[in-house]
Amino acid sequence: MKFCELQPSEFESFVNENFSHYTQSRIHFDYKHEHDEPVYLVGVKEGDEVLAACLLNSAPAFKFFNYFYSHRGPVMDYNNKALVDLFYTELKQYLKARNGLFALVDPHIVMNYRDSDGNITEEKDVKGFIEQLQGLGYKHRGFPVGYSNDSQARFLSVLNIEDKSEDELLKEMEYKTRRNIKKTYEMGVRLRDLSIDETDKFFELFKMAEDKHGFSFRDFDYFVKMQQIYKDQCRLVLSYIDLDEHLDILRNALNQKEEEYNKEKLKLDENPDFRKLRNKVEQLEKAIDKDKKKIKEIEALRQSDGKILHLASALYIHNEHELYYLSSGSNPKYNQFMGPYNMMFEMIKYAKSLNLKTYNFYGVTGVFTEDAEDYGVLKFKKGFNAHVEEYIGDFILPLSQFYKLYELKQKL
Template sequence: MLISTLEQLGYQHQGYPVGYSKSSQIRWLSVLDLKGKSEQQLLKEMDYQTRRNIKRTDEMGVKVRQLPIEETDRFFKLFKMAEEKHGFSFRDEPYFKQLQRDYQGYASLQLAYIDLNEYINGLQQKLDDLNNQMQDVETALAESPNSKKQKTKQTQLNQQLTSTQRKIDDTRETIATDGAILDLAAAIYIYNDYEVYYLSSGSNPKYNAYMGAYKLQWEMIKFAKDHNIDRYNFYGITGDFSEDAIDYGVQQFKKGFNAHVEEYIGDFVKPIKPLLYKAGEISGKL
């Protein structure tokens, strides 16, 4: 009904495309409904792995802070990594600076980062606690050498001690080569009273183990809740839901937060000068 009405008014429907295009609006969106839901309920409704990854970022001490416009370059460096990874080219750095000026008060440039010195301190505390537990187990085994329960616990503690020490050693190596403060992921958001809109982002694949992108999204979801905003828009996906889709990984990431898919009707064009428009179509310039 709507399409026929618009066509009667001279508009031409551009069909139902799948994929990304620089010449048309995104037709498929991934959206999370926040209305009437607590943080605990939102977490519960997420995919198990997504929920676990968010918890891990807290355990590792991943933090999020807002970047001032003067530090847009830190965002853009990560954004360029995303462009290279996915093989696309979107905008240059001045565009994102101007975007923040145009949406002043309604734009937010967020950075997820980790202080590896703090992370090591946490790991060292865990290591000390594990060693204390191991001493208790060894004392118990000295009294009851055949205790299956204590032997099992000893094996588990040995595995945890080895794993924790390896993380400490690896982290020290990273500090030596990359520094103590790592920029993990960054994103720019636009928001109003009704919606938080996740526009563009990037991350350093070298540091995927710290899962900065999960921390970013969760902190901004909480931001939306704190400001009584009921709609969290992860924005565009291709609409190709096969495992061969170019954005399959992105879709699964957004789906993990329990986002649902919305399909728009598509673009309409109204030729103001039909003959020139037809000529442009024939020549391939439109």
Template sequence: MKFCELTIDEFDSFVKDEFSHYTQSRAHYEGRKAMNLDVHLVGVKEGERVLAACLLNGAPSFKFFKYFYTHKGPVMDHHNEELVRFFYTHLTKYLKARKGLFVLVDPYVTRNYLDGDGNVTEEQPVDEIIETMTSLGYMHKGYSVGYSLDSQARYFSVLDLTAKSDAELLKEMEYKTRRNINKTIEMGVQIRDLADDEMEKFFRLYRMAEDKHDFSLFDLATFKRMKKMYGDNARVVMTYIDLNEYLERLNVQLKEKQSEFEASDAELKENPDFRKLKNKTAELEKAVKQIEKKIKETEELKTTDDDVLELASAIYIFNNHELYYLSSGSNPKYNKFMGAYLMQWEMIKFANQLGLKRYNFYGVSGDFNEETSPDMGVIKFKKGFNAYIDEQIGDFIKPLNAPAYKLYKLLKRK
């Protein structure tokens, strides 16, 4: 085996074949290069065959040193102890030679599979991986729960797409989710891709989510860079509704329902003692009033807002293995149109069309307690699509210059 720097073609070919995260990609490498950021492609080869590949980011740290980080890397079989020892031993030497202060690795390795309620359904053997990494000086940062600016979420909400038709995927969702998807279709909610010069539309909705959940992560420029970096493997979509078209639909429904009501009411007058007919007529009258109410509300909304309402938007990135639902937002004023449901359904179908194995709803806190969870609503929303939970192994950190790292930690505490 040989530890070496990989060419972009060697790296790209390997991560396309081996299950890997979108950040371990040609696009990510070339994007960082274009911004003159420190980025490395290293791996292990046996002859011409690549056994491990890793995209590493570097950044200045503590004056004369560099901090290195690999997001969801390296890409390799972490259950192959010989390969793990060889890769990480040589990675340490490689980074020390480049004035590394410490390195943080975040392997794309599953610890447990859980159901949507957080109950473990299948454990994965990771203790030996942690023991091996610890023996190499890579300290495991533990099984964190919640969100942190210092690390990625450990819990992903994932929908399995393997060998399933769109109809099967829809059937396996919770009744409420299926009903809401169908309602959006009945209302005429639509979806479209946003062009580069329309990113402000996405960001406006994203900021509404920031305000709702009291967080602030990225600015508009970051999202623009992300979209440009991943090119054809990124989509920024938005759901919307044209109120004029919606009113047309409502008026057609009203006409049909009024006709049904009038026929039932006439029949009831001839048969006043038929209990089922009484109930049917009452329900039809109620339905007519509900549609009339929707028409009135929609007409009022047109006068106060606009003919076309922007409902929800999100940025998605995909590779050969998964489609990732990364950042999103919606206008709470228009929740009744449930734009997020149609957006997820259309993108699930898109991922299935691509032949991908997973639709990754991305991070949740990992706290499944109704009383303490900061994102129980989000967890339930994703669970409704029949998503399971993929709990990751977590982060490992290794000091590369022990004295300098110790001083760095002491100063950081102050």
């Protein structure tokens, strides 16, 4: 076995054949390379066979040095201790030779599988791997919960879709989620793709989510760049409703109820003592009044907000293994139309069409109590029958004696 740089083609073949994160991709490398951004493809080979592969980014740090990041890599068999030892030992020397100050590595290793309530359903033994890396000089940063601006989410909400039909996936969802999905189709909620020139439509909804949850995540240019990087592997989608179409649906439903009411009322006039029939007529009368009120509300909304309402929007990226639901936003004013439910199910169907294994709802905080900052988001994802995968976390590799000064400066 030998540590070496990899050709883009052999890197691409390996990460496509072996389960990997979307950031470990040829398309990511090509964009960085074409725009003269520092990027490296390294790995381990035995003869012509690739055994490990990793895309690395770097950026200037502390004036004269470089910082390196492994992007949920490398892709390898982490149970092969000899392979792990060779890769991480040689990686250290490789980065030192490139004036490295430190490296952040976040191995793509799940340590716990949890249900949506946080209970561990399957536990992996990662103690040996952590000790092995620490013995090589990599410092584990522990098992934090919550969100961080300087590392990937450690807890991911994931739905297995492999070998399951759409009907089976629906059946496994919570009743409320199934009902809401069905209602969105009945109301006329639809999904369309946004072009890169329409990113502002997404960003407006995304900012609403930031304001609601009190966080600031990414700026507008980041989402444009993601589309430029991932091209056909990226979809920016918009859930919307046409109120003219929605009003037609409501009016048709009202007409049907009125026709039924008139028929049943005639029967009741002929049989005034028929209690069951009288109850049915009363229920239809209430339903008609409710529909008329709803139509007036929607007509007023159409007048004030326009024909087309933007309900929710999200950025998705996929590789050969997963579809990732990365960033989203919705307009709380239009919650009655439940756009996110329609968007999720349409994109789950899209993931099925690509023959992917999983639909990745992406990050949750890892706090499963009702006081969690993302408890509402966690409950929403739970409704789709998603489980939670807890990753091993990050390691810091100091590469220079000046790293301690850098660390001190960061703390100050």
